[in-house]
Every structure is written in C-alpha cells, then in structure tokens.
Amino acid sequence: MNLDVILRAGISTGTILLIAAIGEILSERSGIQNLGVEGMMLFGAMAAFKVSYESGSVILALLAAIGAGGLLSLAHALVTIHFQADQTVSGLSLTFLGTGLALVLGEGLTGLNTPTVPNATIPLLSLIPWVGKIFFTDQNLLVYFGYLLIPASWYFIFKTKPGLHLRAVGENPAAADTLGVNIYRTRYLYTFIGGCMAGLAGASISVAISPGWYSNLTTSGQGWIAVALVIFAQWNPTGAAVGGYLFGMLRRFMLDLQGPTMLLGYKNPFFYDHNLVFFLQMTPFVLTIIALLWGSARARRKRLGAPAALGVPYVRGERGL
Amino acid sequence: MTLPTSIPESPAVEMQDIVLRFPGVLANDHVSFTLNKGEIHALLGENGAGKSSLMNVLTGLYKPQSGTIRVNSKKVVFNSPKDAILSGIGMIHQHFMLVPNQSVTENILIGLDEPRFTLNLKKYDEKVRELAAQFGLNIDPTAKIWQLSVGEQQRVEILKILYRGANILVLDEPTAVLAPQEADELILTLRGMAAQGKSIVFISHKLNEVRAVADRLTILRKGKTTAEGVPLEGLTKEKLASLMVGREVLFNLKKCDQEAGDTVLMLEDVSAMNNKDLPALKNVSLCLKEGEILGIAGVAGNGQSELVEVITGMRTCTGRIWMGGKNIANKTPQFSIEQGLAHIPEDRVGVGTAPNLSITKNVIMKNFEHEPISHRWRLDYTAANNQAKKLREQYDIQSPSVETQARKLSGGNLQKLILARELSSQPRLVVAMQPTRGLDVGAIEGVQQLLLNQREQGCAILLVSEDLDELMDLSDRIAVMYEGEIVGIVNPKVTDINTIGLMMTGMARRGTACDDGVFPPEAGQADADAGAQTGETDEAAQADAETATPEPPAPPEEEIEPAMPAEEAEYLPPETEKERILRKVRGPDWNKGGRP
Numbered sequence A: 001m002n003l004d005v006i007l008r009a010g011i012s013t014g015t016i017l018l019i020a021a022i023g024e025i026l027s028e029r030s031g032i033q034n035l036g037v038e039g040m041m042l043f044g045a046m047a048a049f050k051v052s053y054e055s056g057s058v059i060l061a062l063l064a065a066i067g068a069g070g071l072l073s074l075a076h077a078l079v080t081i082h083f084q085a086d087q088t089v090s091g092l093s094l095t096f097l098g099t100g101l102a103l104v105l106g107e108g109l110t111g112l113n114t115p116t117v118p119n120a121t122i123p124l125l126s127l128i129p130w131v132g133k134i135f136f137t138d139q140n141l142l143v144y145f146g147y148l149l150i151p152a153s154w155y156f157i158f159k160t161k162p163g164l165h166l167r168a169v170g171e172n173p174a175a176a177d178t179l180g181v182n183i184y185r186t187r188y189l190y191t192f193i194g195g196c197m198a199g200l201a202g203a204s205i206s207v208a209i210s211p212g213w214y215s216n217l218t219t220s221g222q223g224w225i226a227v228a229l230v231i232f233a234q235w236n237p238t239g240a241a242v243g244g245y246l247f248g249m250l251r252r253f254m255l256d257l258q259g260p261t262m263l264l265g266y267k268n269p270f271f272y273d274h275n276l277v278f279f280l281q282m283t284p285f286v287l288t289i290i291a292l293l294w295g296s297a298r299a300r301r302k303r304l305g306a307p308a309a310l311g312v313p314y315v316r317g318e319r320g321l
Numbered sequence B: 001m002t003l004p005t006s007i008p009e010s011p012a013v014e015m016q017d018i019v020l021r022f023p024g025v026l027a028n029d030h031v032s033f034t035l036n037k038g039e040i041h042a043l044l045g046e047n048g049a050g051k052s053s054l055m056n057v058l059t060g061l062y063k064p065q066s067g068t069i070r071v072n073s074k075k076v077v078f079n080s081p082k083d084a085i086l087s088g089i090g091m092i093h094q095h096f097m098l099v100p101n102q103s104v105t106e107n108i109l110i111g112l113d114e115p116r117f118t119l120n121l122k123k124y125d126e127k128v129r130e131l132a133a134q135f136g137l138n139i140d141p142t143a144k145i146w147q148l149s150v151g152e153q154q155r156v157e158i159l160k161i162l163y164r165g166a167n168i169l170v171l172d173e174p175t176a177v178l179a180p181q182e183a184d185e186l187i188l189t190l191r192g193m194a195a196q197g198k199s200i201v202f203i204s205h206k207l208n209e210v211r212a213v214a215d216r217l218t219i220l221r222k223g224k225t226t227a228e229g230v231p232l233e234g235l236t237k238e239k240l241a242s243l244m245v246g247r248e249v250l251f252n253l254k255k256c257d258q259e260a261g262d263t264v265l266m267l268e269d270v271s272a273m274n275n276k277d278l279p280a281l282k283n284v285s286l287c288l289k290e291g292e293i294l295g296i297a298g299v300a301g302n303g304q305s306e307l308v309e310v311i312t313g314m315r316t317c318t319g320r321i322w323m324g325g326k327n328i329a330n331k332t333p334q335f336s337i338e339q340g341l342a343h344i345p346e347d348r349v350g351v352g353t354a355p356n357l358s359i360t361k362n363v364i365m366k367n368f369e370h371e372p373i374s375h376r377w378r379l380d381y382t383a384a385n386n387q388a389k390k391l392r393e394q395y396d397i398q399s400p401s402v403e404t405q406a407r408k409l410s411g412g413n414l415q416k417l418i419l420a421r422e423l424s425s426q427p428r429l430v431v432a433m434q435p436t437r438g439l440d441v442g443a444i445e446g447v448q449q450l451l452l453n454q455r456e457q458g459c460a461i462l463l464v465s466e467d468l469d470e471l472m473d474l475s476d477r478i479a480v481m482y483e484g485e486i487v488g489i490v491n492p493k494v495t496d497i498n499t500i501g502l503m504m505t506g507m508a509r510r511g512t513a514c515d516d517g518v519f520p521p522e523a524g525q526a527d528a529d530a531g532a533q534t535g536e537t538d539e540a541a542q543a544d545a546e547t548a549t550p551e552p553p554a555p556p557e558e559e560i561e562p563a564m565p566a567e568e569a570e571y572l573p574p575e576t577e578k579e580r581i582l583r584k585v586r587g588p589d590w591n592k593g594g595r596p
Helices: A003-029 A039-057 A056-080 A087-105 A131-135 A139-158 A161-171 A173-178 A183-209 A222-232 A237-255 A274-299 B053-060 B083-088 B104-109 B120-135 B148-163 B179-194 B209-213 B237-245 B304-311 B333-338 B348-352 B359-363 B382-394 B411-423 B441-456 B467-474 B497-502 B532-546 B577-586
Strands: B011-022 B025-034 B040-045 B068-071 B074-076 B089-091 B168-172 B199-204 B214-222 B224-231 B262-275 B279-289 B295-297 B316-322 B341-344 B429-433 B459-463 B475-484 B486-488
Touching: A003 A039, A003 A131, A003 A139, A003 A161, A003 A183, A003 A222, A003 A237, A003 B486, A039 A056, A039 A087, A039 A183, A039 B040, A039 B467, A056 A183, A131 B120, A139 A161, A139 A183, A139 A237, A161 A173, A161 A183, A161 B104, A173 A183, A173 B304, A173 B333, A183 A222, A222 A237, A222 B199, A237 A274, B011 B053, B025 B040, B025 B053, B025 B068, B025 B199, B025 B214, B025 B224, B040 B179, B040 B209, B053 B068, B053 B089, B053 B168, B068 B224, B074 B411, B083 B089, B089 B214, B104 B120, B120 B148, B120 B577, B148 B179, B179 B199, B179 B497, B179 B577, B199 B224, B209 B237, B224 B237, B224 B467, B237 B441, B262 B304, B262 B459, B279 B304, B279 B459, B279 B486, B295 B441, B295 B467, B295 B497, B304 B429, B333 B341, B341 B411, B348 B411, B359 B382, B359 B411, B382 B411, B411 B441, B429 B441, B441 B459, B459 B467, B475 B497, B486 B497
Parallel strands: B040 B199, B040 B214, B089 B168, B168 B199, B295 B459, B295 B475, B341 B429, B429 B459
Antiparallel strands: B011 B025, B011 B068, B068 B074, B214 B224, B262 B279, B262 B316, B475 B486
C-alpha cells in the first residue's frame, strides 16, 4: 500500500463519481431528482463499450454513451415533468429499466477488448513536485476533463444567467414562471443534461478509467453513491469534487486491503478470511449512509440545503410550493 | 355585460367581457375593467370572487376563454407572463415570488435578456440601487432575500417590476403582511409612483385601506362585477361591504364586558429556537385568565409561531408553561389537549386538517379515542358521522356531505371545520393563530363571533394575528412581540393603534408580563420628543380612571426613559414584577447586559 498510488487511483476512479454527481446536481438544481443514475450509467457504459467494439472509434463510443444516458433521462423527464408522476418511483424504475436494457444489449460483450480513451501526461504541470505526479502524470483524458468540469459547472451555476434561471426554477418555480422563465423547458433540459453526464460517467468506466464490460459489476453501485454524493456536496460542484475524489480513494484503499499484505505486522485478515471481504465490500455503502447523515444534518443547519422545489412537480396556477 | 360608467380619456388598460373558466368553476363571468393612466384603482371582493383570477389574466398567467384586453388602446393577447411584462404590466403577488437564497439583484435579473451570459452582479447592484433611490425604496441590493423583512421583500417585488419598465402595476393584497407603519409607507410610495405616471391596480379586501389609497374602485362578487370604475366619494364602508358580500355585514361585534377569572395559562421565562436554530423566543413571560382574550401583535416572524408551538407542545423550549397546575412545556400535544387546550393553527391545510380525509375523520381527530366514537379498539363510524353531521349543522359548514374530503372545502369552511373540532371539545384555553387570515368579510365575522362566544363561556383565548384592527376589536389585552420578546402589554381601549405599530417595529417598548389585566401607566410614546413627564401623568390619570383600582405609581426612573430625539427614540420596558424581585435578591447588576 502506497499513499501516492491510492491518491492517484482515487482521483482517477473518483472522476466517474464526479461526472455523474455533477450531472445529478444540475438535474436536482432544476427540481428534478433522478434516482436512475445507476441505470443510466450502466446503460451508458454498455453503449460506449459496444460502439467502441463495433466501430473502433472512442469518440463515437463517448457520444453513444452520452446519447444513451440522455435518452433514458428523457423518459424520466416525460413521466415526472409532463405527467407529474412521483420522482422517486420513476427514478427507481429507471434504474431497473437501464440495468435491464444494459444487460440484455450487452450480452456477449464480456471479456472483449476495445479501443479506450488514452492516458496522457500534461507537460510542465506534471513537473510540479508531488502534485504533478499525482494529478497530471499518466492520467486518463477524462480525468482532466473532470478537472475542467468542476470550475466550469460551478461558474455556470452561480455566475451565469442560465445558472441563475436554473437555481430559480429549482427554488421557486412559480417566481421564475412569472418572470418569463420556461419551467418545463428548463427542467427537461437539465434532466437531459444530467442523463447525458450519467451516460458519460458510465463510459468513463467501460472505455476509459477501468476499461471492460463486466455486466452489472461494471458500475457496481457507483450510480447510487453519486446520488448520495449530491446531498453530501450540498448541490455544489466543489463539494462533489471533494466527495467524489474521497470516495474514489476509499474504493482503491479497500481494494488494496484485499491484497496479500501485512497489516501492522499481522497477516492481512481480509486476504485470508473471505467472509471479511464482504464487510469490506459493504464499506463504501456504509460510508455513503454516514455521508448522507452528515450531509443532511449539515443541510438542516445551513440554510442552503436542497433546492426548495426538489421533487415537486410544477403546475401553473397552484400557488406556492 | 356591463359597460364602463364613464368613458375615460386614455385608459392604460381596458379589459372587456373577460370569461375565465376552470374545471367546475366560472372564475370570471363577462368581467370588464378599465384602468386609467396615473390612477390607483382598487379591486375589491371576497376570497374566490375572481379578483386574482382577473389580474392573472391581465398578467398573462391564465388565458381567458373569451374577452379582449387592450393596453394603451392596442389589442393584446398574452400567452405567458413574459408577454405581459413586455407590454409593461407587472404583478406583485400576495405570496411573494422571490427566491429566498438569492440576492436582491439576482432576483431582479431572473428572466431578463440582459445580462446575456455572465452575471457581473456588481454592475447590476449599482443599477438596482439607482432605481431604488429614484422611487424612494430603501433596500440593499446585495442582501439575500431570506435576510429581509417582509416589508423589504415587498420592495424587492416592486423593484423587480419597475426594473422591467412596467407602467402598470398590479398589487395583490399588498398590505396583508405589513405592520401599519410599513403599510402607510407603501401607500405613500404608491401615491408617489402614481404621480410619476404609473397606473396601479390595488387588490384588497380591507375596506378602510381602499378608502385611503384608491381613486376609483371595481368590486367583484362571485365572478361578476357589482360596481365598476366607481369613484370612491360617497361610498360608505357598509355600502362597500354589502356590494362585496351581497348582504348586510354588521361591523359591531357583540363583545360583553366581563371580569377575567382565574389564571389558566402562565408562561415563565420561556425561550425557544426557530427552525434555523436561532433564538426565536427570549424569556417570554405571560399569563392568561378565564374569559379573557390576550392578543399577540407583531410583524410576522417575530416569534409568534414559535410561541404558539411551545404552548401547543409542538416545539421544545426552556422555561415553564403552567396550565391547570401542570407544566405542559416539552410535553406532547396530546398532553396539552388533555389539559383542555384547543389549537387553531395558522396552516389550515398542513397542520389543521388532513386534506385528503373526509370531514368526519377530520372532526373526530381529537376525540376518536373516547366514547362514543371508539369502543376499545374499534371505531364506530355511525357515531362519528352523527357527530360530524351535528357539528356541520351547528357551525354551518357548507359541504355536500360529511364524507366530502376536507381539501374540497373553501378557506372559510375549512376554518369552520377546524373551529368545530376544536371548540366542541369544550376547551379551557384556545390558542388561535391567524384565525381569519385569507377569509372574506362574512366568514371573518363568523369566526370572530365564535371566539367571543368562547370568551363569554369563560374560555381563555390566546389570539395571534397580524391584523391589528382585529386585535383591537377582540382583545382584552394586547401583547406586542418584537424579535422574540414581549416588548409590552397594552390595553386596546386606551392605546392608539400607531403606538402598537411602533412597538411592533421595535421603536418603542413598554409594559409588563403578568399584571392582572391592568396595563401599566403609559411610558410615553416614541414620538414624544419632549415632556415625557407630563405625557406620563396625563395618560396615567386616564389609565387610573379606566381601572377601578389605581396602580401605585412606580418609581419614575423605572417607568420613564429620558426623552430622546424622535428618530432614535427607543424605550426600555419598565421592569416587571419578577425583575424587580430578582434585582432585590441578586443585586442591581443581576441582568447586566441581558437587555438591550
């Protein structure tokens, strides 16, 4: 176990969570909670892998994943925005739909080799001592995309006009409506963008960061962690970055723990006792629950919590929230 | 179809034959409305008369089934609020349409074409500040909405519309949420804006206010106009009310003089936090006696909700709340109910009723555990229905049957349902929060009379209201709350409404916590720039004349603050009995720094 390795890998795998979580933040900021992230990610991962295998083009693969995630999210948008159905139920169904579609269409892809998004080292920046080695040396291109995504999405949400409209729609849609902001279009748009980013997050697993198709183990519940991260992050991309990278590191640490190492002078129990491994595999989810508790307790103390209209369908003429 | 009584020279807005239909409801039935340039036009009517619907048509939120709208003599069709804004029409809604965690400027910029992409808030803060200065609206553009008082939030709403270059402003019951001084200030602002050429529609059901502000008025009843564009001269309050309600409304409530009895409720040093974990109640002490109505006045959000919640067992607190010899603080609501407490909550739909359940189920919600409705583990719905039918009759709840879902009732009937449930339990204490808010004149009269009847039967009533007229009419004493403290308790018979208004805004303080219904000698009003001494003696004499037993005059240094310049005047409350004792016991510095 090497701290630098864990950090490097954490940044790398954390990018998957980061992309998915920022997508979900955009969606929830508009007032639409989409619990189907896991489904959209898996569907995106499958689409990317398949297209990459068939066409040999990584660009096409990423576009396919974005389209696949976006397509699924439109189903959610239609059901929750247009028909005002319950967002939790619709989101959960979307997970099943996405997972099911991915498994059926991804039949026979296991174990194949496809072209992947390459790694790269950034000149100059990689020369910075320690930091350069962890952040800018031999990382996947999507990891660098993640670096750009954090400030870009933060700036978009808090410092631009579309961002202002997005926040207003999620906080007080009636107010935004009276000022001429189209609530339905805004919500459709950001639900779709959230889906696209979930698809991209899926692709970043299957054709980039840890390439391969292992049916539903490809995402192995990371979509759920991304949903939880949104609360942990208080609907803020910078929080999603912290949480995403932290969880990425933890995942890597858990994997390392399962190797044949010595722990504090003892034989590693996690390697020799297979039952203990199950507990280890639970850890990310236990931590997610703790993060959720912490996040919501913090949300209660702080005024800036969840968007006030999150989960509430908007009907013009029904006053208030 | 009605025609305008006089053809105006240059109307800003002409609405003709507007028909607006919702499923099952005819909200506007061939309504016509004309607004002249530079006038303030009052739109009067009961709840559900179609005032807001008509104005929502004008502001593009609803599309009428038929009818025409002309703005500045040009025919327009509005498909969305944006179209109306482009025609220079803006509406200030009754429920503010603001995003609480965004700044003033951010709220104003929502939906505008400029800025195009990046916000550059600093530049726009400056623009907002200039506009605010032009119309005399004092506001900090960088403040977050949730940090502002209700009056300030209203200014943001007005600014939002002015920023869009609106010439026609529609205000939906703008003073409902304001303290009297804030309301006066608003009316002055509106007058100033009308003088600058803006045309203003002023929706209200407060008759006095309409008389103070409007040039002309239009009255709606059940979706039809009963008066259109009538000048205000010569219309009496009674005439206005009957045009609104369709029958005579009595403005004199039957309130008998009676002596207060034993103490029913006593609060000692009660403090509590609000939902944001900030102190909302600060050492509140109160007492309330049989056959007495204690009014709680205050601008919304000064601790009134929290006060009601700690008494009804819905919020934890420190201190003691005595009711019938038992401390009900930090007990369950069930426990308070058993002591004889009835609660008429502010939120009728969320707290007061279960909207999707029937009238019967809502009515038995408090006593379903007792005979005759429950037999051990079984509920007897026949008995429950009978009880509901009886109460429906007695309280005149208009509904097709007792099986009707509560959410289908109108505001007034829903409130009657709550009153029926709460008052039929023969309570010793009624805690009523905003019992008449949002009700029409007729329903208000009924609710107020019910409360007075309870008082006559010896019930103690804590009445929290933002409507000062109501408090003045009903209360035996009025406690004024400001920032979580009782800043004074006054007798409505001898106190001027402006004095209470000043206390509500924290500009004046006085009074005691628990004083047997006897108000203290007046400690001078905030506008008393000099001669506080003489004022005090005058009013004290008046006070003494009111009560049979004159209070021994307290030492003057405890009662009167030195006179201060009018603007800066802030008076410390004279010491309460309890504080006087504490000072004796613990020495002069017992509460150093504890009071502002």
